Amino acid sequence: MKKRFIYIIASLLFVFATGFIILKSKTHSVEKQSAFEELLSRNAIISQMEEWKLVKAKFEALQKKIKENPSDIKSLLPLTSLYIQEGRASGNLSYYNEAAMKCVNQILKTEPNNFEGLTFKSMILLSQHRFDEGLVVARQIQKINPYNAFVYGLLVDANVELGNYPAALEAADKMVSIRPDLRSYSRIAYLREIHGDIPGAIEAMTMAVDAGAPGDENTEWCRVQLAKLYEQAGRIKDAEMHYTIAGNNRPNYPYAKAGLARIAIAEKNYTKALLLYQQADSLIPDHTFKEGMAEVYKLMGQPDKARVIAEEILEYMKKLSGNKKTGQNEDHEMAHAYMGVGDYDKALEYALAEYNRRPGNIEMNETVATVYAVKGDYAKALPYINAALKTNCKKPELLCLAGKIYAKSGDKEKAKLKLQEALKNKPLIAESLKAETEVLLKSL
Structure with missing residues (x-):
């Protein structure tokens, strides 16, 4: 199952800081209905962070204003931003994407061309893996403001996921020329990685980390991605250093713990690796942590426990995928979940369904090739692996x-x-x- 959208997811999507949003608001009368969903309780450990207190205080203040005036766009916009960021911090992406989209729909009902509202809509659609829809909205936003760097970030993300790599490169160049910062540097890094330039990707991701504030979630997310690039380059000590820094700058950061778990596996310290993955898994819901646990159990000679974990992942993904009203598309993840339990026919069904939505994407071609390979059908795997290699990814x-x-x-x-x-x-x-x-x- 891919971590990329975790690069994707998580990756792919950087949340607006409130100060980045230019609020332009008009007040219109709309139905007196609730525009917000309640905040979900955070995990006991991450709920102790000072950040959580600030999030709750901000939510309560915005909630009060919107109760008084449901058409208050100046409050609906930062509430949307809060939902998106909380989804990222807590791992409850599906719930908070739906909550954020509810706010966006109310904003756009009042102001159909509201720039910030449309920007959030595109972000949410991309987070829901509805890439073609997200691209349509991003192009609409580009027409409204062709000089906004964040718009080009959305165009990068959408085009990458749809396999439109030349268009993604063009958008990234435009983005970094307008605003060279963490958001643009990290996208440049990802595109360099896709095109096989690992040293260049490391250089750009280092610039992204240096451009961010230590301890900020976006910064430490970039630092974790930098460490993963070092893993690919075989620079394990550098990777370990950056995972450690990320964990120190942002205590109980699950992705830093998962990175250190991979380092522990390389050192054959499986007990330590399992503990780190379990700690990460206890902090936020992310199937990649459970995948790591399953790998460790196999290495420890406990395949039955690995199988239980794989079945847990599948049940979790079924639940997430089955809630169609949220708009979340999880076919790619479902393909990997079914591979995890050895049901390769179902895995192929989901992999091809997602491939048909975006046949140009190299990850989707890799996934289809993987399923055919594990089924022993190498002739069918061949054209997909050739397509997966088209960008010279290393x-x-x-x-x-x-x-x-x-x-x-x-x-x-x-x-x-x-x-x-x-x-x-x-x-x-x-x-x-x-x-x-x-x-x-x-x-x-």
């Missing part, structure tokens, strides 16, 4: 998969090149994948 897991598919398809020379490239920098990858790749390489 992600080690992708190269390992490509090498395996080429080897099974009879192209030993191509397979050898991809497998050698995958292991060249001694990247941090799953132990099972590393072992399989080494054995396959020796056989060629």
Whole structure:
């Protein structure tokens, strides 16, 4: 299951700071109905953060104003921002996306061309994995204000997910020329990674981290992404350093704990890795932490426990995917969840459904290729892995998969090149994948 949208998710979406929003408001009469949903209680640990007190105080103040005047756009806009940011901080994305969209719909009912309202709408649609709809709204916003950097960030995100990489590069160049900051540098980094320039990606993500405030969630998220880039480059000590800094700057930051868990696996300290993943999993709901726990259980020789975790992930994703009224699309994640329990036919069904929505996206091509490969149908996997490699992405897991598919398809020379490239920098990858790749390489 992909962490990318966690880069995606989480990635992909940086939430407006309140000060970034230019409030332009008119007051119109609308129905006297509640425009807000209540805040969900945070996990006991992260609820102790000073930030949570500030969030609740701000919510109560905005709630009071909107109760008095449901058409108060100057209050609805920051409430929308609060919901989006709380979804990111708590991991309850589906709930808060729905809450934020409710506010946005009320804003746009009053002012259909409200710039900030449309910007939030595009952000929410992208977070819900409704990328084509998000792109349509982003283009609408671009016409309203073609000189706003954040608009181009939305265009980058939407075009990346839809596989329109030249358009994404063009939007990123425009974004960074207007406003060189954490948001633009991080997107440049991601695009460089997609196109196989890991040193360039590290350089840009370092600039993103340096442009942010230490301890801020966006900054530490970027720092974690920087550490992951170091993992790909085989610079494990640098990765560990940045995960540690992120955890120190933002105590109980789950993504920093998950990163340190991967470092512990590389050191074969499985007990420590399991504890770190369990701690991360206890902080916010994110299936990638449970995936990590399942991997550790397998390494510890406890496949039954790994299977239980995989089934928990599937049940969680079914629940999330089954709530259609939220508008959340989870077909890609469902494909990985079904692969986790060995139901490859269902995995293929969901993978192809999402692929048909965005056939140009390299991650979707990688996922379809993966399912066909585990089913042993390498002939069908071949065109998808070729498409997944079209941007020259150097992600080690992708190269390992490509090498395996080429080897099974009879192209030993191509397979050898991809497998050698995958292991060249001694990247941090799953132990099972590393072992399989080494054995396959020796056989060629």
